[in-house]
Amino acid sequence: MEKFDVVIIGAGASGLFCATNAAYRGRKVLILDHANKAGKKILMSGGGRCNFTNMDASPKHFLCNNPHFCISALKRYTPSDFVELVDRHALDYVEKTPGQLFCKDSAKDLLSILLTELEWSGADLRLNTSVKSIDWQEQGAKLTINQNNTQSEIQCESLVIATGGLSIPSMGATGFGYEIAKQVGHSVYPTRASLVPITAQPDRKAQLAELSGVACDIEATAGGAVFKEPMLFTHRGVSGPAILQITNFWQPGEPLKIHIAPELTLESLVKTREEQPKKTVENYLANELPKRLVELMGSELTWLSQKFAQVSNEQLESLVNYLSNFDVAPNGTEGYRTAEVTLGGVDTNEVSSKTFESQKQKGLYFIGEVLDVTGWLGGYNFQWAWSSGFAAAQFV
Ligand code: FAD
Structure with a gap:
């Protein structure tokens, strides 16, 4: 059976960022996604040019039933930190409305930075891979996964749920993260399509x-x-x-x-x-x-x-x-078909705001949009993906 320190389910914005930063810490990381491509939503975001952060991002730009939850992560990894990263890769970007940073040419340029960093970090990415079952053990979890119709088992100390919300099912969105949360006894706030016509x-x-x-x-x-x-x-x-x-x-x-x-x-x-x-x-x-x-x-x-x-x-x-x-x-x-985000999600009262570890199941972490944290329109939601992914990466 293959063994990893960390397995991350969902190779979207938060999952990719968490995988890279955990692997840079020396952790053996596997990130998997049932889609045939990583970061599909990044590619379609901001009209194809990805509004990847907002320089003014602060807790007041986020809706959450536990309003203080996002303070720590947003402080630990700020919009300036992300800008420093994209500057290192010489990304061309523009500020549209004050504070809102977009790729100058294409969201592909940003995804390519995230994938380059992932490769440099040594994290392992597996696409077309779904999770059939999760067994919680004394030390972490055993997962049964299916990649291209081949079933196998893997073990990990830390399992990170980065499966996002329900918006745009055609891009691979599922309620998987909510189901896992409920299975271990988490409360999940009712969800609804938001940032939507x-x-x-x-x-x-x-x-x-x-x-x-x-x-x-x-x-x-x-x-x-x-x-x-x-x-x-x-x-x-x-x-x-x-x-x-x-x-x-x-x-x-x-x-x-x-x-x-x-x-x-x-x-x-x-x-x-x-x-x-x-x-x-x-x-x-x-x-x-x-x-x-x-x-x-x-x-x-x-x-x-x-x-x-x-x-x-x-x-x-x-x-x-x-x-x-x-x-x-x-x-x-117009509902989840065209919504940019999903309001509601995993109750943050039961998740550590510092480590993002579940208070219900040791070794289980939730990051990104699957949590009950929703940003305004304007680059705030990606900043939440980077900040929460980075925070969890320090502890998984
Ligand atoms: P996601 O990026 O959605 O990633 C989740 C990943 O999990 C996906 O790759 C999915 O395939 C995978 N997954 C789901 N279920 C399973 C499963 N059962 N098994 C395996 N893998 C699974 N935000 C901004 O800040 N700026 C913007 O410009 C912007 N534009 C947007 C435009 C559109 C059209 C949309 C839909 C959203 C936009 N957003 C924008 C919001 C932003 O894309 C999300 O908030 C962000 O992607 C959330 O990151 P995440 O990692 O939590 O989830």
């Missing part, structure tokens, strides 16, 4: 679909959070940074406020009426907002075709009301 109710969907591809600045408010970023109309409803962000805080059935162009206030419109009385309201709006959005507004507020001089304060107020409570008629999200 919102779908509209059927009647409204057809209207919004006419605007598919149109983007505008909004303020999205739900669950006590506010995000002022662009929104994008889609064939199914709405997406874009503001919408993805708010899904970390909103659930179907709860109130969601979409305020288009918050700078268009009653005061500013009254002023425009004084300054440009002969201009039609819709012509004015066409300078401030996308044309197709103004056309939709014109079909719902028919008086917009009038000149400002003919428009009452009540009408301007109804326009402000229309914009500040824009009716998206949300009825759900």
Whole structure:
């Protein structure tokens, strides 16, 4: 039977990083994945250019039922530490929105750095490999694995679960990590798709679909959070940074406020009426907002075709009301099929925030997205993968 110090299940962001750092410490490491390629999600992330960290990352950018859990790992391995690593490999990267670092050319460049480091560290990577069973023993675990239809047994002192969340099943996502956690007595917070487009109710969907591809600045408010970023109309409803962000805080059935162009206030419109009385309201709006959005507004507020001089304060107020409570008629999200992350997961109250070892089963560790830790949109989720993977690597 093959023996390893450490076996890591899941060759995604956190697993690869943990494997490399544990192997650099001299541990004999095997990382396995049932997919035919390591780091598939890295390749599709950030629109193919991977937003690999956020220089501002701090605990306040993470949702977790145990809010202090992520402090220690984020402190021990920071965004600057990761930047130092990619600088050593001369990665070309760009800062888009302040703090958000993306590969300049392709996410492939970042994955290639992670795989080069893995190779240098001497960790062993096995793809197309699934775990059939785990037997907990006095000292670690015995795993029955299946690689390309060949079954074998391996033994390890430390077993790290880095199988991520449920988003994008077509990329290899499974609930394996949650099952293992439950088997040894962990609580798992209910999961739901997040950082995900919102779908509209059927009647409204057809209207919004006419605007598919149109983007505008909004303020999205739900669950006590506010995000002022662009929104994008889609064939199914709405997406874009503001919408993805708010899904970390909103659930179907709860109130969601979409305020288009918050700078268009009653005061500013009254002023425009004084300054440009002969201009039609819709012509004015066409300078401030996308044309197709103004056309939709014109079909719902028919008086917009009038000149400002003919428009009452009540009408301007109804326009402000229309914009500040824009009716998206949300009825759900696109779900795990397109979600960037999974909210919920393994309860961090039962996992050490320093070592990431389970308090239920000695020798078992959880890192990355399988834990009940979810970052905002903007590179925070990868930073969590690096920080948690690095932290566990010091103890496995
Ligand atoms: P993953 O990277 O998901 O890795 C889990 C691995 O486990 C996978 O390789 C999977 O094949 C394997 N696995 C699962 N089940 C099993 C099993 N039963 N047996 C063996 N192996 C298994 N975050 C950012 O910070 N910036 C971005 O730009 C960004 N863009 C994203 C875009 C998209 C479309 C998506 C889906 C996500 C994006 N994210 C982004 C989120 C980020 O990808 C994840 O938070 C991160 O990959 C989580 O790392 P992880 O190691 O926990 O899990």
